[in-house]
Structures are given as structure tokens and as C-alpha cells.
Amino acid sequence: MAERIEPSAVPVFILCGGLGTRLKEETEFRPKPMVPIGEHPILWHVMQCYARHGFRRFVLCLGFKADVIKDYFANFHLHNMDCTIKLRTNEVVVHERRVNLDWEVTLAYTGEVNMTGSRVAQAVRKYLGDAPHFAATYGDGVTDANLADELKSHLAGAKLGTVLGVNPPSRFGEIKVDGEQVLEFSEKPDIEDHWINGGFFFFRRDFQRYLSEAPDCVLEREPLVRLARDGQLNIYRHRGFWACMDTQRDREALTRLVTTKTAPWIS
Numbered sequence: 001m002a003e004r005i006e007p008s009a010v011p012v013f014i015l016c017g018g019l020g021t022r023l024k025e026e027t028e029f030r031p032k033p034m035v036p037i038g039e040h041p042i043l044w045h046v047m048q049c050y051a052r053h054g055f056r057r058f059v060l061c062l063g064f065k066a067d068v069i070k071d072y073f074a075n076f077h078l079h080n081m082d083c084t085i086k087l088r089t090n091e092v093v094v095h096e097r098r099v100n101l102d103w104e105v106t107l108a109y110t111g112e113v114n115m116t117g118s119r120v121a122q123a124v125r126k127y128l129g130d131a132p133h134f135a136a137t138y139g140d141g142v143t144d145a146n147l148a149d150e151l152k153s154h155l156a157g158a159k160l161g162t163v164l165g166v167n168p169p170s171r172f173g174e175i176k177v178d179g180e181q182v183l184e185f186s187e188k189p190d191i192e193d194h195w196i197n198g199g200f201f202f203f204r205r206d207f208q209r210y211l212s213e214a215p216d217c218v219l220e221r222e223p224l225v226r227l228a229r230d231g232q233l234n235i236y237r238h239r240g241f242w243a244c245m246d247t248q249r250d251r252e253a254l255t256r257l258v259t260t261k262t263a264p265w266i267s
Contacts, residue, residue, distance in 0.1 A: 003155045005133060007054035007148050010202075012135040013123050014046060015116050015219075017063020023247060031065045033139030034072065035251060038258035040080075041072070042245055043139050045258075049200075049265050051103065053148035055135070059106040059127045061119040070107050117217030124208055136201045136219075141244040142254070144264035147200060150236040154202035160232040161207055161224070164198035166242040195235065198242050241265065 016033045023032055033043035047058055062069055072079055082095040106127050110119035120136055128134055133154070135147075145164055154162035197220070210223040217223070227233045241264040245251050257263040 003132075005151070005155060007050075007151060008056050009131065010055060010133055010135055010151060011057040011059055011128060011131055012047075012050050012055050012137065013059045013061060013120055013127075014043070014137055014139050015119055016043060016060045016069055016139040017066070017110055017112075017114065017119055018116075018139075019064050023245070023251070029065075030068045031063075031139075032245075034065075034068050035245070037245075037251065037254045042142070042251075042254070043069070045142050045254075045263075045265065046137065046139055047103065049142055049145075050135070050147055051101065052265075053146060055147065056102055057104045057106075059108055059123050060139075061108055061110045061123045063110055063112055063114060063119065066107075066109050073105050073107060111215060114215045115217055116219040117211050117221070117223050118213050118215050120219055121208065121211035121213045121217065124205075124211070125213070128205060128208075132205055134203055134205065136203065138199045138244070140246070141199045141242070142263075142265045143198060143200065143238065143243075144241040145198070145200065145236075145238040150200065150238075151202055153236045154234070157234040159234045160204045160210075161227050162202045162234045162236055163224075164200035164242075165195035165235040165237045166198035167195060167237070167239050168242060195237065198238060199244065 014033075016031060018032060023035065033046070034041040036042075037045055043060075050058075060069060077083055077092060077094050078085075084093040084095065085091070086093070108123045108127060110122045114122075124134060133151075135151075143164070143166070150162060150164060207223075207227070210227055211217060211219075212223075224233065243250065243254060245254060254263075258266070
């Protein structure tokens with residue numbers, strides 16, 4: 001019988017420490033997860049992907065320009081709501097609660113240049129507590145996948161890890177031909193049997209033995225490669241919406257979805 005664990009009991013570790021070099025025009029003065037998509041940084045949107053399914057405990061693995069993320073959450077009401085500040089007492093009075101969140105956010109510094117596996121290893125060691133499972137993701141990807149269902153699949157699968165597999169459209173148009181005649185033209189077709197790492201993971205606590213706190217430990221390399229070779233990594237397939245913000249073009253596309261109120265990941 002599969003374990004029964006509520007999403008609210010599962011801590012979510014979010015990688016927020018990279019340099020964001022492919023989005024240099026936006027990351028010179030702030031870390032990539034703080035690049036705005038509409039009114040909120042993309043990190044807020046990533047957290048919403050989980051929160052809409054009942055997750056509320058977040059551990060942010062900080063590095064490059066960690067102070068920007070710390071300031072945002074330390075002054076969350078100031079950044080997101082109308083407030084009055086009484087300078088004599090430093091009292092903050094919140095007038096309009098446009099954002100009503102029951103989130104617990106831990107800000108964990110994991111090194112300026114450490115790689116993804118090292119960041120997860122450090123943060124999990126310090127902040128996993130007695131939780132038997134944890135989630136992990138990146139600070140630049142969003143999806144409308146039901147992450148509570150992925151958690152259920154993970155628990156039922158009885159493996160150490162589960163990865164969200166996504167089926168994105170091809171970057172290039174496809175032409176099917178017969179001789180010199182074009183039979184079918186598709187701008188950006190889905191590749192039906194091609195799955196890529198969607199970046200939303202669930203792990204049992206024993207996955208820690210695959211990780212290393214060495215600065216050069218990359219989550220996607222030795223830890224996950226070994227996990228798969230050991231037969232301990234399952235896939236949760238998702239054919240719906242998924243996107244990551246690698247370029248300015250990606251950011252503009254996500255911003256259009258938010259500003260037109262058609263973002264699939266916002267409940």
C-alpha cells in the first residue's frame with residue numbers, strides 16, 4: 001500500500017543560486033529567479049506552481065546575489081502590498097492584502113559558485129528535518145502539471161526519485177515530403193515519444209547518498225545518472241504546459257501569458 005503524505009508536509013527545495021548567464025541583460029544586478037514576469041519575479045511563479053496543489057514549505061538554495069532574494073522575502077509585504085511605515089517605531093501597517101499566502105520560506109545560502117547538486121545536498125542536510133520525502137526544482141521553470149498527483153505517483157512507485165517528464169514542441173518546423181511534394185507542414189510539432197527533464201523532482205530522503213556537497217557536484221550529472229542506472233528513477237509524464245526562462249524571448253512569452261491572464265500555472 002502506497003504511503004499517504006500530504007503536500008503540505010513535503011519541503012520544496014528550489015535552486016536559486018546560478019549566474020543566469022544566458023539572460024545577462026536581466027541578471028547583471030539580480031539573480032535570475034528575481035527577474036520579473038508581470039508583477040512578480042519568476043521565483044514567485046515557480047512557488048505558485050506548488051502552492052496551488054497544497055505545498056507550502058519552501059527552502060531556497062541561494063548563491064549569486066543572495067541578498068536580493070533575502071530582501072524580497074524579508075520585506076515581502078512592502079514589495080507586494082500597500083503599507084504605512086511609522087518611522088518612529090519602524091512599525092509596518094499592511095492596508096490591502098492583495099496576496100494571502102500561507103508559505104514558510106527558508107533562505108539557505110549554499111555558496112557563490114556551487115553547482116546544483118552541491119546546493120541541494122547542503123540545504124537538504126540542514127533543513128530536511130525528519131521529512132521522509134522532498135521536492136526539488138529550478139528557479140526558472142513553470143508548469144500546469146498537477147504536482148500533488150506527481151507526489152502520489154512518486155509514493156506509489158516506491159523508487160528513490162521521480163522526475164516530471166515533459167513533451168515540448170520541436171524548436172523547428174517539420175515538413176513531411178513525398179518526392180518533391182510537401183505532404184504536411186507543421187510549424188512546431190510535438191514529438192510524441194520524446195521526453196525531456198521538466199525539472200520538477202520528488203525524492204526519498206535516501207537520495208542524499210547520491211549527492212555530494214563538493215562545489216562541482218551537478219545534480220543532473222552523476223547523481224541522477226547513477227540513480228537511473230540503479231533503476232531508482234521513475235518518470236511522471238506530463239503533456240500539458242511547461243516552459244523555462246532561458247532567454248529574453250522566453251521571458252517575453254511568459255510575460256504575455258501573465259499580462260493577458262492566460263498563464264496556465266496560475267490558479
